Amino acid sequence: MSYVIAFLTGGLICAAAQLVLEYTQLTPAHVLVGLTVIGALLGGLGIYEPFLKFAGAGALVPVSGFGSSIARGMLSEIKRLGWEGLFTGAFEITGLGLAAAVVFGSLMAIVSKPRD
Amino acid sequence: MKPQEYQALVKENQPPRAIGKNVFLAFLVGGAISAVGQLVLEFVSGVERTTDEAAAVTLAIMILLGSVLTGLGVYDKIAEKGGAGAAVPITGFSNTVTAAAMEFRREGFILGMGAKMFVIAGPVLVYGILSGFTVALIKAVVLGYF
Numbered sequence: 001m002s003y004v005i006a007f008l009t010g011g012l013i014c015a016a017a018q019l020v021l022e023y024t025q026l027t028p029a030h031v032l033v034g035l036t037v038i039g040a041l042l043g044g045l046g047i048y049e050p051f052l053k054f055a056g057a058g059a060l061v062p063v064s065g066f067g068s069s070i071a072r073g074m075l076s077e078i079k080r081l082g083w084e085g086l087f088t089g090a091f092e093i094t095g096l097g098l099a100a101a102v103v104f105g106s107l108m109a110i111v112s113k114p115r116d
Numbered sequence: 117m118k119p120q121e122y123q124a125l126v127k128e129n130q131p132p133r134a135i136g137k138n139v140f141l142a143f144l145v146g147g148a149i150s151a152v153g154q155l156v157l158e159f160v161s162g163v164e165r166t167t168d169e170a171a172a173v174t175l176a177i178m179i180l181l182g183s184v185l186t187g188l189g190v191y192d193k194i195a196e197k198g199g200a201g202a203a204v205p206i207t208g209f210s211n212t213v214t215a216a217a218m219e220f221r222r223e224g225f226i227l228g229m230g231a232k233m234f235v236i237a238g239p240v241l242v243y244g245i246l247s248g249f250t251v252a253l254i255k256a257v258v259l260g261y262f
Contacts (some may be wrong), residue, residue, distance in 0.1 A: 003151050019135075033240055040244050060157065064238070066244065101237070
């Protein structure tokens with residue numbers, strides 16, 4: 001059942017993003033930024049958390065989940081460290097993935113033959 | 117020809133856009149990637165202690181998957197059909213990083229790959245952090261966390 005919910009919620013977020021792409025002049029980069037900001041705002045307000053509990057990866061995997069992870073990391077680090085958490089918290093949850101993106105992205109660029 | 121007439125002519129001769137089909141494909145592809153994410157999340161949740169750690173590891177594994185599929189040239193094919201369904205999941209974020217690294221490598225490792233790797237992912241990070249910072253700051257002040 002959790003897979004069906006993840007499929008439906010993740011799919012709906014992507015379908016909504018596709019609708020925005022079809023009916024506006026915005027580029028995918030704009031939509032990615034917009035969704036991340038929405039996720040960060042909802043995450044900061046504590047609204048994204050129940051959505052994550054309900055939808056699991058359907059809420060976590062779209063970039064809005066990434067945005068919410070930035071804000072949730074900040075809040076949990078503020079409770080632990082004080083004001084420093086406002087800054088270190090951005091990468092508390094996302095840092096693992098970001099460093100992974102840099103490492104694997106570079107690896108792929110070095111290993112793969114340039115196409116075109 | 118007036119600009120309005122030209123616009124009308126352009127509109128007339130555009131191929132019909134299959135909006136319904138594109139949205140449905142985005143739904144299918146985005147849903148499928150999220151379902152794979154759920155598989156990873158449930159596996160990881162059994163190993164990691166907290167939900168935040170499970171989220172972090174799940175995001176990283178999806179980023180690894182997106183990066184490898186981009187390196188193999190598979191993700192571009194998924195994105196061709198899936199549109200936003202491939203771009204919006206975190207695998208799409210990873211795809212932009214890896215694709216930029218691969219594309220700009222020929223401009224050199226420092227000013228090419230190093231500088232331009234985050235050409236699309238950079239704005240996502242910048243505005244994600246700025247908006248998260250603003251809400252977290254207001255919330256922390258209002259609720260007296262400091």
